[in-house]
Amino acid sequence: MGKSKSKSKQMRKVRHEEEQEEISKLNRWIDSQKPDSGTNPLSLPPLPKDAPIGILQDDKFSRYSGATMFKELPLSKRTQDGLKRANFSKMTDIQIASLPHSLCGRDILGAAKTGSGKTLAFIIPILEKLYKERWGSEDGVGSIIISPTRELAGQLFDVLKTVGKFHNFSAGLLIGGRREVEMEKEHVNALNILVCTPGRLLQHMDETPNFDSDLSALLAREQVLVLDEADRILDVGFKKTLNAIVAQLPKGRQTLLFSATQTKSIQDLARLSLKDPEYISVHEDAETATPNRLQQTAMIVPLEQKLDMLWSFVKAHLNSKILVFLSSCKQVKFVFEAFKKLRPGIPLKCLHGRMKQEKRMGIYSQFCESHSVLFSTDVASRGLDFNKAVDWVVQVDCPDDVASYIHRVGRTARYLAGGRSVLFLMPSEMKMLEKLQTAKIPVQFIKANTKRLQPVSGLLAALLVKYPDMQQLAQRAFITYLRSIHIQKDKEVFDVLKLSIEEFSASLGLPMTPKVRFLNQKIKGKKVFGKSALLESEDSEKENDAEIPSEKLDIVNFKEGSVDRLKENLEIGDSEEENLDKGFLQMKDALNGSGPKIGEIEDLVPATRVLKKKKLKINVHRPVGSRVVFDEEGNTLPPLARVADRNNVDNSSLLDQDKREEYYKKMREQMKHVDKEDKVLDRQRRREKRIKEKMKRKIGSMGLEEDGEGEDDLSGSEGEGKKYKRSKIYFDSDSDNADTTGSKDNAGIITDSISIAEQEALALKLLGSMHS
Numbered sequence: 001m002g003k004s005k006s007k008s009k010q011m012r013k014v015r016h017e018e019e020q021e022e023i024s025k026l027n028r029w030i031d032s033q034k035p036d037s038g039t040n041p042l043s044l045p046p047l048p049k050d051a052p053i054g055i056l057q058d059d060k061f062s063r064y065s066g067a068t069m070f071k072e073l074p075l076s077k078r079t080q081d082g083l084k085r086a087n088f089s090k091m092t093d094i095q096i097a098s099l100p101h102s103l104c105g106r107d108i109l110g111a112a113k114t115g116s117g118k119t120l121a122f123i124i125p126i127l128e129k130l131y132k133e134r135w136g137s138e139d140g141v142g143s144i145i146i147s148p149t150r151e152l153a154g155q156l157f158d159v160l161k162t163v164g165k166f167h168n169f170s171a172g173l174l175i176g177g178r179r180e181v182e183m184e185k186e187h188v189n190a191l192n193i194l195v196c197t198p199g200r201l202l203q204h205m206d207e208t209p210n211f212d213s214d215l216s217a218l219l220a221r222e223q224v225l226v227l228d229e230a231d232r233i234l235d236v237g238f239k240k241t242l243n244a245i246v247a248q249l250p251k252g253r254q255t256l257l258f259s260a261t262q263t264k265s266i267q268d269l270a271r272l273s274l275k276d277p278e279y280i281s282v283h284e285d286a287e288t289a290t291p292n293r294l295q296q297t298a299m300i301v302p303l304e305q306k307l308d309m310l311w312s313f314v315k316a317h318l319n320s321k322i323l324v325f326l327s328s329c330k331q332v333k334f335v336f337e338a339f340k341k342l343r344p345g346i347p348l349k350c351l352h353g354r355m356k357q358e359k360r361m362g363i364y365s366q367f368c369e370s371h372s373v374l375f376s377t378d379v380a381s382r383g384l385d386f387n388k389a390v391d392w393v394v395q396v397d398c399p400d401d402v403a404s405y406i407h408r409v410g411r412t413a414r415y416l417a418g419g420r421s422v423l424f425l426m427p428s429e430m431k432m433l434e435k436l437q438t439a440k441i442p443v444q445f446i447k448a449n450t451k452r453l454q455p456v457s458g459l460l461a462a463l464l465v466k467y468p469d470m471q472q473l474a475q476r477a478f479i480t481y482l483r484s485i486h487i488q489k490d491k492e493v494f495d496v497l498k499l500s501i502e503e504f505s506a507s508l509g510l511p512m513t514p515k516v517r518f519l520n521q522k523i524k525g526k527k528v529f530g531k532s533a534l535l536e537s538e539d540s541e542k543e544n545d546a547e548i549p550s551e552k553l554d555i556v557n558f559k560e561g562s563v564d565r566l567k568e569n570l571e572i573g574d575s576e577e578e579n580l581d582k583g584f585l586q587m588k589d590a591l592n593g594s595g596p597k598i599g600e601i602e603d604l605v606p607a608t609r610v611l612k613k614k615k616l617k618i619n620v621h622r623p624v625g626s627r628v629v630f631d632e633e634g635n636t637l638p639p640l641a642r643v644a645d646r647n648n649v650d651n652s653s654l655l656d657q658d659k660r661e662e663y664y665k666k667m668r669e670q671m672k673h674v675d676k677e678d679k680v681l682d683r684q685r686r687r688e689k690r691i692k693e694k695m696k697r698k699i700g701s702m703g704l705e706e707d708g709e710g711e712d713d714l715s716g717s718e719g720e721g722k723k724y725k726r727s728k729i730y731f732d733s734d735s736d737n738a739d740t741t742g743s744k745d746n747a748g749i750i751t752d753s754i755s756i757a758e759q760e761a762l763a764l765k766l767l768g769s770m771h772s
């Protein structure tokens, strides 16, 4: 026993000495071959193929600036082993250009296209620096990586674990929305590397005992701070949080900033106190700002046809992995729920900032694994590297700006993979195309094949009749979309007054157009802020529609003949939207076409007062006993909205309740009738399908091939002559809880496709007949 103890002690001592020797060698290597400041290692010739690596004769070392393989870099064996195990051998351009500088301790401001390997360009220097400092568990935090979103932080954490597998550092993922903050507080001081979102990091700095003082002591020993998606973290949405974080960090650290769209603002950089940073922009002179293997298209899609086009697109690409971007989480919720009920025949998922964190992470990993459609807000637009390649990025709503476009399309065509993207532009947004082209983004403008468009608005209208919850979702989607356009900064591209509001409302299936009044661009001499100026979030997962101060909107209560305003002090993170939707939303009677149009509203309504800005902080002065109620996603409901919910008050605010009821009654009767017809049609269709399947198998067994599905077709897969009506049969078979659609079969329910059991039976029968 005693013998083996002393043996292992001796082994540890030997290992320690070997490591000490390795570190000393690495330091000498790095020092002796330092690239000159301001030079770009990419411009150097690569090392000759069989050139010796590392220590050469007379204590000289090989050149590592210009190296193209990881093994040619002065890296510890532990890091080299981690890289090898993850199958990383050849460096990407940003790695070739930045690692020689970062390994010798320099600050970096790195920019490279999406999917070009920026993550390793900052993970490797962190591991190396801590290793060479012989950082141990008792040393606490030695490096902090800040990411704008939780999913991205999770992904970075995974890369860190993979490449750092053979190191002994402890690392922690600190992201918002997790319940275990108290547990985190107990452990955080013992962690060596933190991967975090800004809000959670600040929370620990403020609340965790000794955390900030430890940081000061440790970071004074020149450790590493990384900002991934630096321009996003430095922009106005994170301004306060980041300033508070940076104020608590000592200046003697190494700072690494990376993004595909890097900030060039001197002020931003000054905030971080960079020391003579190396500006590394590897694709600055490239012909395009986006990956070369990315095929990008744009087409005109009027607002009222967006869902038809999206539906047709999804139906045409049932074997693909598609990421769909919409402008707000209300849009995402509505489109997801509606499409789910329409069962397109491919699993559907949604991701937005109002979901619980566990669910978000779950959706993210599911999307990594399977062919499906993910409807998302910009929460998925940056940094995410979905495991199996995304085939298509579809931007249904125009991105805020060129940078946002680059990040969204960058979710496909990563590393050496190809990918495709399509951008729906409304006629009023054509200026965006010009901006993209000016920014060296090769977008091909194509004409949508509207002949093959499969209209869904009729089906949506029927859905809304059948599912009252859907009405609310549709109204919210309608309002938040208009609002998102209204508050856009770039008025050259976004103009809410150019939108066909009534048609848009009808396209969502709404029987009447909800009325919303937007203020003029200036409120009492104050300029309306652009969206980014409104984002004062801690983490970017707080989205547009949760972040809009209520000054921006006036909601008009026509019924009262006056203007109502929201003046409540909402309690925690209240969304003004709940008020809009539940208590103040006014509907226009679409049946008789009464009520003003958006352009007319100005004349009808007297001047209004400015709404009070909602409070995002906990209201500590809240009267004792007033309860904060949370919805299923953890959002609070404002008191008025709760009352409205209880008493169904929103119905009373409709212009003509009787007419609305009458409308829905009529629709329900029509639906029953159509349902009957559809069931007959479906039975027939299934019979035909079975026969077709049989034929297919026979043809297959005879060695003949059938035509494959046309993936390039953007506007529909089901052939021109096919009528869409049959989809209505699925109303009865919807399962609200399922994330997947179409392909799932509920007991006793008619499904879109022939069941697996049926297929197997058929196959067996055919096999039997072949052998007999």
Ligand SMILES: Nc1ncnc2c1ncn2[C@@H]1O[C@H](COP(=O)(O)OP(=O)(O)OP(=O)(O)O)[C@@H](O)[C@H]1O
Pocket (backbone or CB within 6 Å): 087, 088, 089, 090, 091, 092, 095, 112, 113, 114, 115, 116, 117, 118, 119, 120, 259, 260, 382, 383, 384, 385, 410, 411, 414, 415
């Ligand atoms: N040297 C390498 N060899 C092989 N694959 C690599 C290498 N470096 C990175 N990759 C792979 O390339 C993909 C993209 O890398 P990464 O996520 O770091 O890109 P990025 O530049 O950070 O993208 P974004 O700008 O979107 O955040 C990942 O799947 C990663 O595993």
